[in-house]
Amino acid sequence: MTTDIATPATPKKAVTKKIRVKTKATNNRAAVLFFIAPFSILFSLFYILPILVAIYQSLLTVEREGTFGKPTEVFGGFVQYARVFQDSSFWDSILRVLGFGIVQVPVMLGLALLLALLLDSPLVKGKRFFRLAFFAPYAVPGVIAAVMWGFLYSPNLSPFTAITKEINFLGADLVLWSIANVVTWVFVGYNMIIIYSALLAIPSEIYEAARLDGASQARIAWSIKIPLITPAITLTAIFSIIGTLQLLAEPQVFKSFTSAVTSTYTPNLLIYSTASVPNVNLAAAFSVVLALFTFALSFTVLKFTQRKAD
Amino acid sequence: MSATKAPVKKHNGPRESLFSRSGAMLVMAICTFYFLIPIWWLFVAATKDRGDFTSSAPLWFADFNLVENIVNLANYRDGLFFQWMLNSILYAGAGAAVATLFATMMGYALAKYSFRGRETLFNVVLGGVLVPATALALPLFLVFSQVGATNTFWSVFLPSIVSPFGVYLARIYATSSVPDELVEAARIDGSGEVRTFFTVATRLMTPAMVTIFLFQFVTIWNNFFLPLIMLRDEKLFPVTLGLYIWNSQVNQIPEIRAYVIIGALLSIIPLIIAFLSLQRFWRSGLGTGALK
Numbered sequence: 001m002t003t004d005i006a007t008p009a010t011p012k013k014a015v016t017k018k019i020r021v022k023t024k025a026t027n028n029r030a031a032v033l034f035f036i037a038p039f040s041i042l043f044s045l046f047y048i049l050p051i052l053v054a055i056y057q058s059l060l061t062v063e064r065e066g067t068f069g070k071p072t073e074v075f076g077g078f079v080q081y082a083r084v085f086q087d088s089s090f091w092d093s094i095l096r097v098l099g100f101g102i103v104q105v106p107v108m109l110g111l112a113l114l115l116a117l118l119l120d121s122p123l124v125k126g127k128r129f130f131r132l133a134f135f136a137p138y139a140v141p142g143v144i145a146a147v148m149w150g151f152l153y154s155p156n157l158s159p160f161t162a163i164t165k166e167i168n169f170l171g172a173d174l175v176l177w178s179i180a181n182v183v184t185w186v187f188v189g190y191n192m193i194i195i196y197s198a199l200l201a202i203p204s205e206i207y208e209a210a211r212l213d214g215a216s217q218a219r220i221a222w223s224i225k226i227p228l229i230t231p232a233i234t235l236t237a238i239f240s241i242i243g244t245l246q247l248l249a250e251p252q253v254f255k256s257f258t259s260a261v262t263s264t265y266t267p268n269l270l271i272y273s274t275a276s277v278p279n280v281n282l283a284a285a286f287s288v289v290l291a292l293f294t295f296a297l298s299f300t301v302l303k304f305t306q307r308k309a310d
Numbered sequence: 311m312s313a314t315k316a317p318v319k320k321h322n323g324p325r326e327s328l329f330s331r332s333g334a335m336l337v338m339a340i341c342t343f344y345f346l347i348p349i350w351w352l353f354v355a356a357t358k359d360r361g362d363f364t365s366s367a368p369l370w371f372a373d374f375n376l377v378e379n380i381v382n383l384a385n386y387r388d389g390l391f392f393q394w395m396l397n398s399i400l401y402a403g404a405g406a407a408v409a410t411l412f413a414t415m416m417g418y419a420l421a422k423y424s425f426r427g428r429e430t431l432f433n434v435v436l437g438g439v440l441v442p443a444t445a446l447a448l449p450l451f452l453v454f455s456q457v458g459a460t461n462t463f464w465s466v467f468l469p470s471i472v473s474p475f476g477v478y479l480a481r482i483y484a485t486s487s488v489p490d491e492l493v494e495a496a497r498i499d500g501s502g503e504v505r506t507f508f509t510v511a512t513r514l515m516t517p518a519m520v521t522i523f524l525f526q527f528v529t530i531w532n533n534f535f536l537p538l539i540m541l542r543d544e545k546l547f548p549v550t551l552g553l554y555i556w557n558s559q560v561n562q563i564p565e566i567r568a569y570v571i572i573g574a575l576l577s578i579i580p581l582i583i584a585f586l587s588l589q590r591f592w593r594s595g596l597g598t599g600a601l602k
Contacts, residue, residue: 028425028503032425035507039477043438050449050450053453115338123330126338130341130342136349136582140581141578142532143550147574149348151571152348157363252538252554253558256561272539275539290445295437
């Protein structure tokens, strides 16, 4: 990428076309403005502004005159944040999704990597079919996937009642991992495609020599392919971590199958139930803390993998 | 493997052993089963009437009632389900189209022009990639409620036409696949900057644009938290929210279960069609970076 040219002036061109530089520069400014204005305006309105409003709302608190008096919002400083840090259900939900992520993300990405490498190797016939078959669940929205798996887990309606009558997939012990399975089912194919695309971009000459020397496919994958596609794996890891912390649709659906999923089961469920109480200010504070937490975690992963790659 | 002592084989490289080939195919077979069985089950379940659903074998057909089920769904509550499908197609189709156009313009500008604050702008957008849609749902609700615009079509549509990830993809793709010489040549031929973009650059960037469109389409189609928090009027619901609400009513209204199942099947068909028909584009969209 040519990202190192951050200075506005372009001296190289100026040497050869001194006369045209001025008119071109003004033309370009109008063109650049035309290209970047629509996205920038929408981005400010629907990304930056909401974050600012949420921060503002999280600094307010509701005061009432007497028990049944008219509620008024007044500036409360960090009152809501103090509540966030004392709220054990919030931290329980964070710990729950972290535990979920520590197990689910490596399993999902490991499977996605394995399948991408197999698709990229000469070991497999019928690649087109397999690629589509594995990617198909990505076409199923999380809500719909959760509804489907809810039936598949059911002790009476499942095609696998022999198993589901014995093991209670919707009980308090297992339901988190039943949800993890739904998320894995939907997203393995998506991550596989990203990793597979990175593999396709590697010129085959790079490992032709290794193949002629008799290196096995497993060896080529481990020593040549995986190091070259580390950026793609990092990308999928970051998106998966974000997805995990933001878990909402699947547990929300599972609430109607089992009482083991409460309205504070994940951070976003807690935010939703807090906002519908309604306690908008506390919900906004939860949102801000969760966003910062998500950002910090994905940033750490990014930095960590970048340092390893150097 | 014994490739070293068999020079005859060498011109093709070493052949893979039968053992590793069958091992690989076994993994593929098991995974195919895992990924496709739930969808197969849904399809079979959608063809059954209420009696057969509970009494016949779940993974094979009984009487084929798919058409009757769809007709029943269309008649249930004046075709509310198809209103939801239409809403989803509008939110996702129009939303993804606009998002793709704006993200491509932005990515192209970031790749092909140098201007003050370019890198800052790009970094802010990249920060946006790390802010997931669900984290913005409540803040967006707060913004729209300030102007009294919650529970409207626009409250779900407008936020979904911003795609920071699209900008990121478009920039990378424009850098590698739109040659500077070509832009310069168009300039010398007297083509304006905007015209060059629409006639030359978009043609070269088509694979990237299809990729952005598809991913944004899926993102909007799957979006759940934003409509859940924004919308009260069920006539505005996208299909995910509608089916969620129905699914949570199954215990009170048992006959609704059949509608949830047939509805779930119908709701995934548009995405499968989109992916299959645009396959040729999105496959090359993420892969090729080589510029000759």
